[in-house]
Amino acid sequence: MKDFQLLTTRELSAALQYLASGSKVKLLAGGTDLLVDLAQKSHRLAGIDYLLDISQIKELKLIRVRDNRLEIGSLVTHTDLSENPLTRRYFPMLVQAARVIGSTQIRNRGTVGGNINHASPAADLLPPLLALRSEVELTAQGGSRVLPLSQFVTGPYQTCLRPDELLTTLRLPLPSPDYYGSFQRIGRRKAVTIARLSLALVVRVTNGLFQDSRLVPGSATPYPQPLARVEAALNNQAVAMLDLEEMGRLAGEEMVALSGERWSTPYKKPALASLVKKALLAIMEEVAADGKG
Numbered sequence: 001m002k003d004f005q006l007l008t009t010r011e012l013s014a015a016l017q018y019l020a021s022g023s024k025v026k027l028l029a030g031g032t033d034l035l036v037d038l039a040q041k042s043h044r045l046a047g048i049d050y051l052l053d054i055s056q057i058k059e060l061k062l063i064r065v066r067d068n069r070l071e072i073g074s075l076v077t078h079t080d081l082s083e084n085p086l087t088r089r090y091f092p093m094l095v096q097a098a099r100v101i102g103s104t105q106i107r108n109r110g111t112v113g114g115n116i117n118h119a120s121p122a123a124d125l126l127p128p129l130l131a132l133r134s135e136v137e138l139t140a141q142g143g144s145r146v147l148p149l150s151q152f153v154t155g156p157y158q159t160c161l162r163p164d165e166l167l168t169t170l171r172l173p174l175p176s177p178d179y180y181g182s183f184q185r186i187g188r189r190k191a192v193t194i195a196r197l198s199l200a201l202v203v204r205v206t207n208g209l210f211q212d213s214r215l216v217p218g219s220a221t222p223y224p225q226p227l228a229r230v231e232a233a234l235n236n237q238a239v240a241m242l243d244l245e246e247m248g249r250l251a252g253e254e255m256v257a258l259s260g261e262r263w264s265t266p267y268k269k270p271a272l273a274s275l276v277k278k279a280l281l282a283i284m285e286e287v288a289a290d291g292k293g
């Protein structure tokens with residue numbers, strides 16, 4: 001790896017100017033993924049001219065509601081995300097996911113934007129953010145574009161971010177009261193662990209039927225993506241009559257169809273089935289408690 005220079009700025013406009021310069025610039029937010037890449041001389045840092053520290057840009061640390069959406073700045077840390085009253089009110093599933101990331105130190109430094117852009121198959125925020133149909137705002141000097149997160153992450157450790165762009169904001173449509181969600185996760189130890197398997201489930205319940213189901217496992221497929229066949233199987237099923245075993249079995253099968261048979265399949269297939277059943281059961285109990293089942 002060749003030498004590079006470290007740059008820092010407090011201004012978004014200056015950061016965008018550096019990115020537009022034509023030099024190879026790598027962004028540094030909390031550094032919890034990047035510094036590991038640096039220490040390991042990762043190919044992801046090959047040929048960079050500058051490391052640009054954006055961690056002091058205040059305008060990217062905001063969480064606010066605008067136009068019926070929750071907007072989360074890319075530099076919001078996992079700690080800020082999980083402690084924010086708006087996130088807690090509208091997206092408890094996201095709070096749950098942010099709370100289990102790494103350790104206190106990692107959560108204090110690691111950011112939402114870093115988690116998304118690193119695009120690890122085990123990134124804890126990706127399954128809930130995908131299930132919640134989030135959009136990303138990508139900004140360059142010439143302007144911004146907005147994409148569904150599902151189109152932004154294109155593969156393991158891959159996104160369609162252009163070299164002159166920075167992820168500025170994440171937008172989540174506020175859910176109506178008929179939406180329910182559950183986040184489940186299995187890790188190796190209680191602290192500082194990357195998820196072995198996780199699952200985000202979001203459904204709407206209308207007249208006692210599941211609708212608009214979104215089921216996204218983490219660490220199960222090459223990169224977090226919805227299990228479309230299970231989602232289709234869930235839609236229009238009566239909440240009170242659901243065959244949990246069948247849904248778990250379908251999820252395991254779809255995971256294998258997407259990732260192929262691997263050394264971990266004998267463990268992950270039943271484990272994912274179990275997470276799907278737990279998530280569905282949690283939602284079914286909540287629906288029953290609301291008298292909507």
Ligand SMILES: Cc1cc2nc3c(=O)[nH]c(=O)nc-3n(C[C@H](O)[C@H](O)[C@H](O)COP(=O)(O)OP(=O)(O)OC[C@H]3O[C@@H](n4cnc5c(N)ncnc54)[C@H](O)[C@@H]3O)c2cc1C
Nearest residue numbers: 029030031032033034102110111113114115117123124167
């Ligand atoms: C010990 C340890 C435990 C961990 N445990 C977990 C865990 O349990 N769950 C989990 O999901 N992750 C875990 N991680 C990974 C990491 O902490 C998270 O992914 C974190 O959110 C990364 O954010 P960051 O701000 O540190 O990113 P950085 O390391 O600063 O950046 C990561 C990547 O994103 C790019 N980037 C950052 N911000 C932007 C932006 N605004 N626009 C465009 N590109 C950007 C960078 O250029 C880089 O490529 C762990 C890491 C460690 C070291």
